[in-house]
Amino acid sequence: xxxxxxxxxxxxxxxxxxxxxxxESGKAPPDAAGHAPGxxxxxxxxxxxxxxxxxxxxxxxxxxxxxxQSEAQENYERFLRAAAELDNFRKRKExxxxxxxKYANQNLLKELLxxxxxxxxxxxxxxxEGSSTGLVEGVDMTLKELLKIFEKSGVTPIAAxxxxxxxxxxxxxxxxxxxxxxxxxxxxxxxxxxxIHDRLLRPAMVVVSR
Numbered sequence: 223x224x225x226x227x228x229x230x231x232x233x234x235x236x237x238x239x240x241x242x243x244x245x246e247s248g249k250a251p252p253d254a255a256g257h258a259p260g261x262x263x264x265x266x267x268x269x270x271x272x273x274x275x276x277x278x279x280x281x282x283x284x285x286x287x288x289x290x291q292s293e294a295q296e297n298y299e300r301f302l303r304a305a306a307e308l309d310n311f312r313k314r315k316e317x318x319x320x321x322x323x324k325y326a327n328q329n330l331l332k333e334l335l336x337x338x339x340x341x342x343x344x345x346x347x348x349x350x351e352g353s354s355t356g357l358v359e360g361v362d363m364t365l366k367e368l369l370k371i372f373e374k375s376g377v378t379p380i381a382a383x384x385x386x387x388x389x390x391x392x393x394x395x396x397x398x399x400x401x402x403x404x405x406x407x408x409x410x411x412x413x414x415x416x417x418i419h420d421r422l423l424r425p426a427m428v429v430v431s432r
Contacts, residue, residue: 324376324419331377332423334368335416341365342414372416380415382408382426391415393425400431407431 341361348358372378380391387394387406392415400409408428415426 325421327375328418328421328423331372331375331418334372335424338365338368338372339413341368376419377416377423380417380426382411382415382428384408387428387430391417391422391425392428392430394430395427397430397432403431405432 341364344361345358345365348355382392385392385408386404387408392408395412398409400407403409407430408426409431410429411426412429413427416423
């Protein structure tokens with residue numbers, strides 16, 4: 223065997239031994255990305271707890287669902303209350319507007335009742351005297367026209383004579399003994415009373431039996 227052949231055999235033997243031998247640190251060689259084989263396993267082990275924490279238990283889902291349903295019910299009830307309050311406000315305003323229209327002229331009509339009283343007294347006095355002049359007829363026509371205006375405005379006279387005394391409609395100024403009339407019955411009317419729609423404009427001044 224020549225010296226050159228011995229040198230080639232020695233080189234091949236050293237190369238094979240170098241490939242089969244482990245690294246100096248006793249670890250496997252790194253992969254193509256430059257990571258040691260154990261590093262991927264360590265990273266996966268570190269990510270595992272985070273994935274476990276992300277899993278929501280069924281009991282937690284039920285609790286969240288119950289809470290959401292409770293909040294939805296509270297919001298719905300709050301909406302119903304707000305809607306009811308708004309509807310009541312609307313109805314109240316409608317009543318106020320209607321009352322304003324119905325009773326807008328209440329004070330003026332009340333003042334005119336004195337005019338009606340004087341016209342009625344004038345007509346009654348002339349009839350008692352038996353006079354039937356054109357002046358009386360003119361006063362009577364004026365009274366009728368005024369009463370028509372009252373009627374259009376919702377003003378109506380209050381029934382009094384022979385009616386049971388009603389403190390809401392009648393004002394008793396005196397009492398009389400009347401054997402043939404039930405007690406607390408209106409026997410005379412001293413001044414007419416009036417209503418405007420369903421509201422008292424002026425009570426009737428009456429005499430009541432006892």
